[in-house]
């Protein structure tokens with residue numbers, strides 16, 4: 489009999505260890521296992537609420553929260569309360585003759601009780617809960633040996649509980665950080681141009697083909713590289729982002745390929761490079777147009793052969809890495825002027841993703857602005873209702889050479905500096921609010937100059953209305969058919 493109990497005891501411990509990763513599961517487990525390992529009729533678990541310093545029952549069944557509040561006990565109240573208050577185990581062989589016995593607690597457990605044993609659960613000596621058992625399952629009164637077993641189990645249970653709680657809070661924080669990051673990397677936009685770019689990412693994500701993302705500064709190249717990785721079968725492995733323009737050649741080489749111990753003066757240990765770190769995943773070579781000719785040769789070799797050597801290494805290392813590169817430079821021009829190797833260019837340019845500038849997706853400006861306001865107002869704890877109509881007009885008419893990043897910065901500045909609940913013209917940087925002066929070209933006929941103006945004016949108006957001809961015609965106060973005729977005559981695409 490006693491041996492069986494020992495076997496049960498160790499099984500119980502194994503169960504606890506296995507449940508540590510899931511707090512709720514562990515709490516339920518504790519109650520079931522305490523009953524089993526002590527051979528008691530029933531058991532319950534009470535936890536100390538740090539805020540109120542009260543004890544509450546952890547109920548293994550039904551909807552917890554409501555019931556828990558109902559069964560809150562003050563420290564010192566009832567037998568479990570006494571144990572929590574005095575931080576000592578307690579065995580009461582006959583509850584009816586013990587003044588500490590509280591019928592209120594008995595009712596909550598729903599058992600007619602003869603004997604009770606309670607042991608404190610401690611974290612660094614402090615009581616964090618109480619484990620209690622009621623009677624033996626053979627109907628006998630609990631004895632000293634049951635008490636000892638309960639205390640031994642409680643010590644282990646407390647350790648498991650502390651672990652589970654810290655695990656739980658780390659997991660929670662991890663989830664929060666992940667969702668913050670996901671929000672930060674979320675691609676916002678509803679325009680046909682951005683939808684097409686997202687659709688293209690979906691298509692290329694499935695293959696391993698090297699992808700070159702081009703687009704002006706601040707158009708979201710890094711964001712789209714992340715999207716391709718996230719949509720790809722490699723998403724559970726690493727995405728390694730390397731800014732090729734940020735490091736001088738020798739350092740970049742060490743970062744990318746790693747080195748053996750003693751490969752150069754300060755190489756006092758072996759180091760794994762980023763290509764190795766990205767094995768099974770994706771490497772994003774940002775600012776690829778900034779690399780030196782020598783580095784281009786080295787990159788070409790990795791792309792061609794999928795193998796490389798650590799600096800100072802004798803044996804080649806094979807990796808399975810998907811390469812995405814990005815640049816805001818015109819690589820074709822750089823190839824023509826021999827600044828960029830043609831062979832590397834073709835290796836990179838297997839799939840090309842060209843991101844639209846903000847000018848080409850002006851209909852996204854309101855939604856981008858709104859999201860940036862919400863994000864930053866949240867970070868800064870400010871309440872902002874939105875953008876005034878004239879400020880929105882200015883945002884929509886501006887040409888945004890710095891694209892989304894510039895818009896993001898302008899909104900950030902407005903949220904920080906503005907004092908009203910609405911972002912107005914005054915809160916925007918001057919370059920955005922200044923009316924662009926029309927470039928005048930002398931030497932044209934009046935008709936040509938007028939046509940130029942008309943064309944420009946209609947293009948911008950169409951952009952402003954997200955390409956919608958009906959709304960544009962209404963804004964210009966002309967017939968929709970006349971607008972269509974102008975579009976044709978002026979050769980507007």
Ligand SMILES: Nc1ncnc2c1ncn2[C@@H]1O[C@H](COP(=O)(O)OP(=O)(O)OP(=O)(O)O)[C@@H](O)[C@H]1O
Nearest residue numbers: 674675676704705706707708709710711816892893
């Ligand atoms: N579609 C989008 N939705 C939301 N935010 C975006 C979008 N595109 C870009 N951003 C934001 O704009 C900023 C610039 O994006 P990113 O760094 O990806 O641009 P880039 O093309 O790599 O620019 P650069 O060539 O200057 O390095 C980032 O803060 C990014 O979060």
Ligand SMILES: [Mg+2]
Nearest residue numbers: 709710774775
């Ligand atoms: Mg970038």
